[in-house]
Amino acid sequence: MDPARVAALRDDLAAAAFHVETLTALWGAEADAALRRGNRVQASRALGGSSSPAAVLARLFVLGHEVRDAELDRALPSVGVSGARELGLVNLEGARVQPRADLRPYSFVDAEGAGEWWIASDPGELVTGGALPVDHVLGVGGASATLAGLQFSDLVDRALDLGTGCGIQALHARRFARTVVATDISERALRYAQLNALLNGIDGIEFRHGDLFEPVEGERFDRIVSNPPFVITPRTEGVPAYEYRDGGREGDALVAAVVAGVARHLAPGGTAQLLGNWEYRADEDGLARAGAWAREAGLEHWIVERERLDPALYAETWIRDGGTRPGTPEFERMCGLWLDDFARRGVLGVGFGYLVLRRPVGEPVLQRAERQSAPLDESTGSGAHLQAALAAIDIVAPLDDDALLAMRMQVAGDVTEERSHWPGDADPSVIVLRQGGGLRRELRVDSALAAIIGACDGELSLGVIIQAVADLLDADPLALRAAVVPEVRELVADGMLAPRV
Ligand SMILES: C[S@@+](CC[C@H](N)C(=O)[O-])C[C@H]1O[C@@H](n2cnc3c(N)ncnc32)[C@H](O)[C@@H]1O
Structure with missing residues (x-):
C-alpha cells in the first residue's frame, strides 16, 4: 500500500469535508436513522444529483451507488479515480465507477475528547443486495461501538486487539497504549486495518496474520481487547461460515478459548475487555458457565449480560445478519439446522454481553457476573464506569x-x-x-x-x-x-x- 497515495486520499476526504456532521446535514437525521436500519432510500433521495464532493463520496462509498468517473475525479482531486482503484476502493467500467469498499466517517468521544476517523471496510448488504460473501470484512457496527466504549483509558505500554477486522478496536486502543498489536485470520481484514491506520495518520500499530493467539505466542500484554468471532454456528455442511463472526468452533467454545488465551497473554495486573456469547444449557446457567471459563483460567472477572435470546430468535438474528431473508426456503433450512445444533447440546438460550478480565497480582478480589436490567446508553461510557468501579473495588x-x-x-x-x-x-x-x-x-x-x-x-x-x-x-x-x-x-x-x- 502506497503511503503517499493514502495521504493524498486523506487530504481529499478532509477537503471534501467528508464528516459525520456533513452527511447528516445533507440527508437529515431521519435518513440517518433509516440507514442504520438498512434503508438507503431517503438518503439517496436527499442527495439527488448533488455534485458536491461530500455528496458524491457519500453516494458512492456510503450508499453504494455508481457515480461517473468525472464526478469522482472532482471529489478526489489528488488521488483521482485511478488512485482510488489502486487502493482497491472502486471498480471502473467505462465511465461508471462502482464501490468496492465502504468508506465512511466515524465519530466518537472518549476520555481524550472527541475524535473522527474515516473507516474503510467491505460494502455491506445494502450494496451487495443479498447474502454476504464468507470472507466479508465488517465495518463499524453496534457491537464494535459497544466494545470501543468499553475500552479502558489509563495509559498502558502494550495492547493487543485480537480479530481486528477493519481495525477499529486497534485504533481506539492506540489512544491509550504506546504500542498495539492487531491480529486477524483474514489477510483482507488486515489490509483494511492497515489502510485505516494510515488513512487516519495513526502509527504504532503492528499488524499480524494468524489464528487466535498464534501470532503473539509467548508475548504478554497490559491490555487485550477483542470482539471475537463469537457467533454460535452449526458445524454442518451448507451453513456459511462467515469469517467475521464465526470462529469455527462448536457452540460457545470459541469464547472459552479466547478467555483461556487471554489468561496466557495478559501481564500481571493487565485487563481484557471482550464481547461474547455463552450458552444456557438444560443443566447449566449461562452466566455461571462464562464465569467458570474465567475462574478456571485463573482470571478475575466481571461479566455483564446484556441480553438473552431463545434458540429460535438467536438463529433468526444471525441468519438475517448474513443476508438471508425470512420466509425463503434457504432461511427455513438454515433455521432448522441451527435448532438441531442447539438441541444436540441441550441449549435453552444464548447470553450476549461483555467480559472484563484481569490477571490478578495478589489474591483475586473480582468475581462478578450480572444481568444488565436497563438498555445501555452507549454515550454513558461503560468503560470509564467499569474502570472506576474496579478501582473502587480494589480499595474496599x-x-x-x-x-x-x-x-x-x-x-x-x-x-x-x-x-x-x-x-x-x-x-x-x-x-x-x-x-x-x-x-x-x-x-x-x-x-x-x-x-x-x-x-x-x-x-x-x-x-x-x-x-x-x-x-x-x-x-x-x-x-x-x-x-x-x-x-x-x-x-x-x-x-x-x-x-x-
Ligand atoms: C466480529 S469481527 C470484529 C472486528 C472488529 N474488531 C470490530 O470490533 O468490529 C471478528 C474478527 O475476527 C476475525 N477472526 C475470525 N476468526 C479468527 C481467528 N481464528 N483468529 C483471529 N481472528 C479471527 C475475523 O476475520 C474478524 O475480523
Missing part, C-alpha cells in the same frame, strides 16, 4: 468490616432516588435508587439504607452515619451495621457509592 475489597465502617463514602452524582406512596400514606411503599450513567442500575432499598446512602456526602464515616440512622429509626445499631455493610460493598462495586480516600 481488602478492608475488613471495621475498616470499611471507618471510611467516608460519597453517593455518586448520577444517583437519584424515587419514592412511591400508596395514596394517603406518609411512608413510601417502595424506594428505588437509579443510576443515571454506567450500567443504569435500579436498586430497591429500604428506608434505613436510603437514609444511610442519602447521608453519604463524604464528610462523616459510614459507621457514624449508621449509628445516627439507627438512633433515628430506633433500630439495633449492630443488626443494622451487619445488614448494611455487605450492601455498601455492592453499592461501591456498582459505582453508586464512592469511597473517599
Whole structure:
C-alpha cells in the first residue's frame, strides 16, 4: 500500500469535508436513522444529483451507488479515480465507477475528547443486495461501538486487539497504549486495518496474520481487547461460515478459548475487555458457565449480560445478519439446522454481553457476573464506569468490616432516588435508587439504607452515619451495621457509592 497515495486520499476526504456532521446535514437525521436500519432510500433521495464532493463520496462509498468517473475525479482531486482503484476502493467500467469498499466517517468521544476517523471496510448488504460473501470484512457496527466504549483509558505500554477486522478496536486502543498489536485470520481484514491506520495518520500499530493467539505466542500484554468471532454456528455442511463472526468452533467454545488465551497473554495486573456469547444449557446457567471459563483460567472477572435470546430468535438474528431473508426456503433450512445444533447440546438460550478480565497480582478480589436490567446508553461510557468501579473495588475489597465502617463514602452524582406512596400514606411503599450513567442500575432499598446512602456526602464515616440512622429509626445499631455493610460493598462495586480516600 502506497503511503503517499493514502495521504493524498486523506487530504481529499478532509477537503471534501467528508464528516459525520456533513452527511447528516445533507440527508437529515431521519435518513440517518433509516440507514442504520438498512434503508438507503431517503438518503439517496436527499442527495439527488448533488455534485458536491461530500455528496458524491457519500453516494458512492456510503450508499453504494455508481457515480461517473468525472464526478469522482472532482471529489478526489489528488488521488483521482485511478488512485482510488489502486487502493482497491472502486471498480471502473467505462465511465461508471462502482464501490468496492465502504468508506465512511466515524465519530466518537472518549476520555481524550472527541475524535473522527474515516473507516474503510467491505460494502455491506445494502450494496451487495443479498447474502454476504464468507470472507466479508465488517465495518463499524453496534457491537464494535459497544466494545470501543468499553475500552479502558489509563495509559498502558502494550495492547493487543485480537480479530481486528477493519481495525477499529486497534485504533481506539492506540489512544491509550504506546504500542498495539492487531491480529486477524483474514489477510483482507488486515489490509483494511492497515489502510485505516494510515488513512487516519495513526502509527504504532503492528499488524499480524494468524489464528487466535498464534501470532503473539509467548508475548504478554497490559491490555487485550477483542470482539471475537463469537457467533454460535452449526458445524454442518451448507451453513456459511462467515469469517467475521464465526470462529469455527462448536457452540460457545470459541469464547472459552479466547478467555483461556487471554489468561496466557495478559501481564500481571493487565485487563481484557471482550464481547461474547455463552450458552444456557438444560443443566447449566449461562452466566455461571462464562464465569467458570474465567475462574478456571485463573482470571478475575466481571461479566455483564446484556441480553438473552431463545434458540429460535438467536438463529433468526444471525441468519438475517448474513443476508438471508425470512420466509425463503434457504432461511427455513438454515433455521432448522441451527435448532438441531442447539438441541444436540441441550441449549435453552444464548447470553450476549461483555467480559472484563484481569490477571490478578495478589489474591483475586473480582468475581462478578450480572444481568444488565436497563438498555445501555452507549454515550454513558461503560468503560470509564467499569474502570472506576474496579478501582473502587480494589480499595474496599481488602478492608475488613471495621475498616470499611471507618471510611467516608460519597453517593455518586448520577444517583437519584424515587419514592412511591400508596395514596394517603406518609411512608413510601417502595424506594428505588437509579443510576443515571454506567450500567443504569435500579436498586430497591429500604428506608434505613436510603437514609444511610442519602447521608453519604463524604464528610462523616459510614459507621457514624449508621449509628445516627439507627438512633433515628430506633433500630439495633449492630443488626443494622451487619445488614448494611455487605450492601455498601455492592453499592461501591456498582459505582453508586464512592469511597473517599
Ligand atoms: C466480529 S469481527 C470484529 C472486528 C472488529 N474488531 C470490530 O470490533 O468490529 C471478528 C474478527 O475476527 C476475525 N477472526 C475470525 N476468526 C479468527 C481467528 N481464528 N483468529 C483471529 N481472528 C479471527 C475475523 O476475520 C474478524 O475480523
